Amino acid sequence: MSAEGSTRDLIEAVSLLGAAVVAVPLFKKIGLGSVLGYLAAGLAIGPFGLRLFTEPQAILHVAELGVVMFLFVIGLEMQPSHLWGLRRQIFGLGSLQCLVCGLLLTAVGMSFGFPLAVSFVSAMGFVLTSTAIVMQLLGERGDIAAPRGQRMVSILLFEDLLIVPLLAIVSFIAPPALDAAAAAPSRWGVIALGLGALAALVAAGVWLLNPFFRVLANAKAREVMTAAALLVVLGAALLMQLGGLSMAMGAFLAGVLLSESTFRHQLEADIEPFRGLLLGLFFLGVGMSLDLAVVASNWPLIVAGVLAMMATKALCIYGVARLARSSHADALDRAVLMAQGGEFAFVLFAAALGKGVIDATVNANMTAIVVLSMVLTPLVVLAHRRFGPRPAMSMDGVEAVHDQRASVLVIGFGRVGQIASQGVLARGASLTVIDNDTQVIRDAQEYLGFKVYYGDGGRPDVLRAAGARHANAILVCVDDKAAATRIAHSVRAECPHVRVIVRAFDREHAVELAKTDAADIVVRETFESAMKMSHEAMLATGATVDEADAVASDLRRLDGERFDLEVAGDAFAGRALLLAGLRTRHAKHGGGTTGGPFA
Structure with a gap:
């Protein structure tokens, strides 16, 4: 390698890292999130910004491995039994959403004056949601394992599977002159190759992977385990790609097959640094690929296309979610998060361009529309979080506190309240527990068989309903410094003769409570x-x-x-x-x- 070439490569690497290091903390600081920071950084250093990079597609091809590794980590968290439990959501909810969105988005394309085939390809490219963006946003707010997060993950998995039949459909609708080589036997051969690759991956996962890692673990070479983890992820992705399937789907299946392995946590720790870096690189590549020249020359069509496609897809997703009996809040949240096109749209558009189904102009315009929708998604999510309606609290299975009388009143039934109440119960004394988190109340009933009433311990009327004046002691166990102080003062004012025991967040909080005489006993939670x-x-x-x-x-x-x-x-x-x-x-x-x- 020449000195000039190595210097150029080093400058590009420094530019990528520098852009990410500057933009992401800045965007997170101002509340716009890391995804938008990466996208803005990519746009700034790309061919339509400072021109430090001229070939964003080369970056994207490497950075797609970030999506692959992300799905491998998700697969590690999903045991086969759990995945089987999601089968109705994957194939039922996923297929319904894709079908409805595909039909309506095709109609949108035709309303813009495009032929049926062009409208269909454009619509289905937009139906394929960005796995990278949705998973990143879900991960940032800790919702991947939550029920609403699991439903979105299920739909994303179905959309990853959908890329295979979509590529086959593109071959079927291609003009005969350009698709003469694609005879029916070859298409069946492609299907057989995909099924064979899938069977080979499952067989390797069931019979080879665990013995393989056991041998490497006995060698006690830490760096070899890391190399093996990368080998499994990239090997599974390569096998699926050779079979004409999605690389991300291959990595996900490899993760699922290893989810019950004793090496699961080690694999996750080994992959995590590479996953985060490559996923950030993927978002940088997406930002670079936004062709501002195309946007400027066709801005009326592109702006109208982005708004029409995102609005239509969001309405479809909301309607399907409500039809599937999701709450208004969950349906709206899903519509906001999944209203963009995704990275697999680029694959579909490239295949359609190669087969002659769409021309270069349509490809450029649709690519710009998809990239802009990906850029806008974090902003739409932020606006929804700040200005959208707050979800109504569900009181199903929750009973407000009323006419209670017990020896001890516990306010807050988190990790401290649960332990603090055990001594009272062991002694046989009576106990009343209140909490203002409805999910905590339902979980206490479902998993502990414990009756917890709904109520805010800082309100005098709630304290009276909970029998605070008749208690021998009141334990304030809430996991919030300000709330604990407010409740302690309310309890002292309402029940001056009752013994008040308060959980303090730290020493400073304990001193504050003692100075105001809000509690008889202050217990620092870490002491x-x-x-x-x-x-x-x-x-x-x-x-x-x-x-x-x-x-x-x-x-x-x-x-x-x-x-x-x-x-x-x-x-x-x-x-x-x-x-x-x-x-x-x-x-x-x-x-x-x-x-x-x-x-």
């Missing part, structure tokens, strides 16, 4: 667990149980004295008192006064 860790660490250094208990007792005393000084407003004296006590104990046990943290 006791940290003291237990300290106790175990002392035992590990050779201390006896009695010695460790004595030191822990002294530390509790010092911490209490420091806490009292901080409540009195002298935080500096409190810290000095604690450090002096630690130095004294350190020196007493032979540590000297200058070693370790006291140097």
